[in-house]
Amino acid sequence: MGGDIVDSQGAALAAAGTPVLEGVPQQLAEVMDRLAIVTAGIARRIARGGIDEQLGGGVGTNADGDGQKALDVIADDAFCAALAGTAVRFYASEEQEVAVTLNPEGDLALAIDPLDGSSNIDANVSIGTIFGIYPAEDTPESSFLRPGSDLIAAGYAIYGPQCCLVASFGAGVLKWVLDPETAAWVLVARGLTVAPSSSEFAINASNYRHWPAPVRAYVDDCVAGADGPRGQNFNMRWVASLVAETHRILTRGGVFLYPRDDRKGYAQGRLRLVYECAPIAFVITQGGGSATDGEQPILARVPAHLHDRTPFVFGSSEKVARITAYHDLPERESSALFGKRGLFRS
Ligand SMILES: O=P(O)(O)OC[C@H]1O[C@](O)(COP(=O)(O)O)[C@@H](O)[C@@H]1O
Ligand SMILES: [Mg+2]
Numbered sequence: 001m002g003g004d005i006v007d008s009q010g011a012a013l014a015a016a017g018t019p020v021l022e023g024v025p026q027q028l029a030e031v032m033d034r035l036a037i038v039t040a041g042i043a044r045r046i047a048r049g050g051i052d053e054q055l056g057g058g059v060g061t062n063a064d065g066d067g068q069k070a071l072d073v074i075a076d077d078a079f080c081a082a083l084a085g086t087a088v089r090f091y092a093s094e095e096q097e098v099a100v101t102l103n104p105e106g107d108l109a110l111a112i113d114p115l116d117g118s119s120n121i122d123a124n125v126s127i128g129t130i131f132g133i134y135p136a137e138d139t140p141e142s143s144f145l146r147p148g149s150d151l152i153a154a155g156y157a158i159y160g161p162q163c164c165l166v167a168s169f170g171a172g173v174l175k176w177v178l179d180p181e182t183a184a185w186v187l188v189a190r191g192l193t194v195a196p197s198s199s200e201f202a203i204n205a206s207n208y209r210h211w212p213a214p215v216r217a218y219v220d221d222c223v224a225g226a227d228g229p230r231g232q233n234f235n236m237r238w239v240a241s242l243v244a245e246t247h248r249i250l251t252r253g254g255v256f257l258y259p260r261d262d263r264k265g266y267a268q269g270r271l272r273l274v275y276e277c278a279p280i281a282f283v284i285t286q287g288g289g290s291a292t293d294g295e296q297p298i299l300a301r302v303p304a305h306l307h308d309r310t311p312f313v314f315g316s317s318e319k320v321a322r323i324t325a326y327h328d329l330p331e332r333e334s335s336a337l338f339g340k341r342g343l344f345r346s
């Protein structure tokens with residue numbers, strides 16, 4: 001199962017019929033266990049990176065034109081192999097052009113970003129895996145080209161100082177920690193929530209000059225701090241790993257923005273609706289936070305194609321609502337100097 005990325009402890013448990021993960025609904029138990037087993041194997045392989053292989057080395061480009069690192073391909077192969085023979089009928093990966101049929105009798109359709117944040121592999125900064133599970137329909141198109149509100153499960157693994165799995169099955173957000181002493185997954189939380197407000201925002205500010213006016217206006221007002229219309233100071237973070245930003249926001253609140261911008265190829269932002277934004281939106285919404293494309297809820301968006309991208313804003317509800325309000329401002333208001341803006345002047 002999963003080539004050479006298999007956690008032997010997890011595989012032995014599964015072979016003995018013992019659940020690897022506690023707290024998973026029966027319908028999803030085998031699939032979640034296999035995801036957990038591969039995740040533990042990837043975590044161990046990352047920890048050994050550079051000893052006998054270079055996981056961050058470039059190996060080509062995927063069908064979508066993105067550069068692929070060795071670990072992107074290793075992780076994709078491992079998840080795909082591990083899910084063969086389970087209830088997963090269709091496997092749709094960010095790294096593959098079309099969805100793979102794994103089990104024609106299966107009743108689940110799994111979308112995956114096998115390795116998220118790949119620019120951070122060599123830098124030893126947190127990276128992850130993102131997944132979403134739908135009920136399978138007759139074809140890959142009808143299974144995946146639907147609103148994220150149809151998801152029955154979604155979550156992510158984070159390969160960081162601590163390896164965690166975070167998932168929702170539609171009734172709150174659960175978190176497991178991989179115990180490095182025993183190699184067992186331990187359920188540590190059942191009801192993770194997103195703080196309703198916060199003074200942190202996350203955006204790649206190097207693209208400032210390319211952003212739409214409402215995003216520039218929002219960030220201008222945050223950066224102006226106590227001297228601007230918001231009348232309070234803010235802090236900024238940018239990890240460049242969506243999983244790491246999500247994990248921080250689930251831990252202490254905040255807001256994340258990856259807007260559309262004027263650069264070639266960024267008319268719909270950077271992040272993929274099916275593999276990244278819908279699953280993260282599902283988890284964040286289950287935790288009481290919000291997720292939009294700047295204006296509309298992400299979970300209502302229906303992709304036209306598997307690899308569609310979308311602007312993405314998510315996090316503490318109060319902040320996401322405020323960003324939507326900036327998008328509703330008249331153009332002359334959102335492009336005005338921050339001190340002149342009426343709506344949010346304190
Ligand atoms: O380098 P940028 O433009 O800041 O983009 C960073 C974003 O790109 C991503 O790395 C895209 O994911 P992949 O690594 O799976 O392609 C996100 O994790 C992250 O939020
Ligand atoms: Mg990604």
Ligand SMILES: [Mg+2]
Nearest residue numbers: 113114115116
């Ligand atoms: Mg990826």
